[in-house]
Amino acid sequence: MEHTNFIRGGTALSAKDVEQNKAFSVEDELACRYAWDTGVGVGRYLEELKEGNIIGKKCRKCHRIMLPARLFCELCFRPTDEWVYVKDTGVVNTFSICQVNWDASRVEPGEKPHLPAVIEIDGASKGMGILHRLGEVDPKDIKIGMKVKAVWKPKRQRIGSITDINYFKPY
Amino acid sequence: MRKVGVIGAGMTNFVRRAQETPKELSYEATKAALDSCEMNLEDIECVAHGTAPDAFDGIHQKGEYLADGSGGWNKPTMRVFVGGATGVHALIHGWYHVASGMFDTCLVVCEEKMSSAMPHAQGFFLTIFDHTTERALEPTLLWIFAMEMNRYMQRYGYTKEDMARVAVKNKNQGRKHPASQFKEEVTLEEVLNSEVMAYPVSRLDVSPVSDGAAAVVLAAENVARQVTEQPVWIEGVGWCLDTAYWATKDLSYPRYLEKASKMAYDMAGITEPAKQINIAEPYDPFDYKALHHMEGLQLSPRGKTVELLKDGHFDQDGNLPMCPSGGLLGVGNPIAAAGTMKVCELFWQLRGEAGERQVPGNPKYGVCQAWGDLMQVSSVAVMGV
Numbered sequence: 001m002e003h004t005n006f007i008r009g010g011t012a013l014s015a016k017d018v019e020q021n022k023a024f025s026v027e028d029e030l031a032c033r034y035a036w037d038t039g040v041g042v043g044r045y046l047e048e049l050k051e052g053n054i055i056g057k058k059c060r061k062c063h064r065i066m067l068p069a070r071l072f073c074e075l076c077f078r079p080t081d082e083w084v085y086v087k088d089t090g091v092v093n094t095f096s097i098c099q100v101n102w103d104a105s106r107v108e109p110g111e112k113p114h115l116p117a118v119i120e121i122d123g124a125s126k127g128m129g130i131l132h133r134l135g136e137v138d139p140k141d142i143k144i145g146m147k148v149k150a151v152w153k154p155k156r157q158r159i160g161s162i163t164d165i166n167y168f169k170p171y
Numbered sequence: 172m173r174k175v176g177v178i179g180a181g182m183t184n185f186v187r188r189a190q191e192t193p194k195e196l197s198y199e200a201t202k203a204a205l206d207s208c209e210m211n212l213e214d215i216e217c218v219a220h221g222t223a224p225d226a227f228d229g230i231h232q233k234g235e236y237l238a239d240g241s242g243g244w245n246k247p248t249m250r251v252f253v254g255g256a257t258g259v260h261a262l263i264h265g266w267y268h269v270a271s272g273m274f275d276t277c278l279v280v281c282e283e284k285m286s287s288a289m290p291h292a293q294g295f296f297l298t299i300f301d302h303t304t305e306r307a308l309e310p311t312l313l314w315i316f317a318m319e320m321n322r323y324m325q326r327y328g329y330t331k332e333d334m335a336r337v338a339v340k341n342k343n344q345g346r347k348h349p350a351s352q353f354k355e356e357v358t359l360e361e362v363l364n365s366e367v368m369a370y371p372v373s374r375l376d377v378s379p380v381s382d383g384a385a386a387v388v389l390a391a392e393n394v395a396r397q398v399t400e401q402p403v404w405i406e407g408v409g410w411c412l413d414t415a416y417w418a419t420k421d422l423s424y425p426r427y428l429e430k431a432s433k434m435a436y437d438m439a440g441i442t443e444p445a446k447q448i449n450i451a452e453p454y455d456p457f458d459y460k461a462l463h464h465m466e467g468l469q470l471s472p473r474g475k476t477v478e479l480l481k482d483g484h485f486d487q488d489g490n491l492p493m494c495p496s497g498g499l500l501g502v503g504n505p506i507a508a509a510g511t512m513k514v515c516e517l518f519w520q521l522r523g524e525a526g527e528r529q530v531p532g533n534p535k536y537g538v539c540q541a542w543g544d545l546m547q548v549s550s551v552a553v554m555g556v
Contacts, residue, residue, distance in 0.1 A: 003519040006207040009199025010184030096317035098369035102309045104291035116314040129418040
């Protein structure tokens with residue numbers, strides 16, 4: 001039996017078809033707003049960011065010092081134990097040089113690309129990375145394994161958010 | 172558990188923007204799958220369907236909305252949703268409806284219409300990130316793909332050109348697929364010189380957004396043998412979910428996929444997958460993912476996959492053809508439907524019905540896989556004749 005007999009529909013429409021009223025479309029806009037409670041573990045993590053500290057949580061069973069701080073250890077499935085201050089330095093695990101904004105629009109010519117990175121924070125367990133951005137660095141100089149340090153916002157501008165750290169820069 | 176066979180398959184064309192509504196796309200694929208095995212909706216006892224985020228369509232609980240188009244009217248109907256892994260997961264979902272003994276027949280239908288979201292479906296992916304610790308950084312899905320690709324290449328010394336070879340192979344193979352949204356041949360230079368989106372990802376390293384649907388009909392062994400002389404058996408299934416703390420794991424290797432594939436191979440009695448599997452349809456939304464997944468699927472030794480690719484090992488006439496359909500890169504990527512397209516491909520390949528794309532040598536076993544969420548979940552099915 002020829003499988004092509006069982007491929008049907010999926011009629012391609014071009015933007016032009018819509019513009020020229022060959023096909024109609026209906027538009028609507030949905031505005032969604034939320035207020036998220038930060039929770040127990042992450043709440044303290046954010047409070048400490050406001051003070052200029054990065055804090056993790058330790059599990060006495062698996063001995064991991066975890067970031068972001070969390071109420072329970074997902075591996076041992078038990079409550080985490082001590083709060084542990086870690087450093088505000090780390091190592092670039094991986095990175096990208098991104099020319100696309102979150103809504104798929106492009107970074108304008110002359111603007112700087114986004115420099116997201118996974119940063120393994122010193123003092124946390126090995127491999128414990130967080131998502132953040134890099135700054136004060138020429139994109140072509142970024143390397144996996146590069147040592148970086150947090151650049152904090154001035155204290156009065158901090159609000160208890162991951163963005164209280166502006167970015168991480170090489171040191 | 173009972174033996175379950177795939178007895179029919181159908182799909183729509185994959186296109187950038189379809190005139191049809193999601194429900195109409197589902198209908199076309201479902202009807203084609205039923206026609207392929209000369210069955211009617213009355214012969215179907217239940218429906219397992221899959222579709223990815225509601226946000227794409229702006230229809231909350233779109234599973235229920237799609238039910239009429241997927242034959243789900245007045246029947247036990249269930250939607251499954253695990254992001255990009257949905258297309259193969261829906262097959263597993265349908266499989267246990269029948270394997271359990273609850274039902275003798277089941278329709279598996281997956282649909283995605285990505286073109287409705289304005290200006291681009293990509294924007295909705297912002298909302299899969301943790302709202303407290305990540306979203307304020309305005310991430311895009313490209314970030315995590317790009318960073319996983321970078322880590323993967325760095326780990327084994329693979330280059331951008333190595334990865335681009337997958338895009339060239341799959342996109343050109345996809346030209347043989349009648350449902351493909353591409354017609355033009357692509358060269359290595361074109362992939363390498365395409366717009367840099369998020370280094371190391373360039374535009375042609377990525378599969379396109381698409382609209383489309385795909386469906387298969389499942390039946391218990393006794394029914395399957397009555398309906399067709401060539402059922403394709405679901406020999407094994409596996410799935411696994413990793414942590415949502417994605418930045419804390421080894422991005423160079425999908426350990427959750429290793430686990431999912433071992434589950435499926437154990438069930439299928441496959442002890443040496445790299446030797447026993449004749450066709451692989453790994454999930455390839457980005458070129459590097461196909462190779463990353465071949466390693467996770469235990470079909471290629473870690474760090475040696477580019478060598479095998481260059482040697483033609485994964486070509487249509489190679490030792491282990493990879494993505495003979497053309498994959499997501501070559502056919503299109505309507506999220507949930509893309510995974511089910513791979514199920515359809517194995518069905519056609521294992522029955523020797525794949526036309527120009529047919530893998531030679533009467534293949535006996537194929538494996539298909541889909542992947543999604545925050546680089547977190549994989550679903551695997553081994554199919555055989």
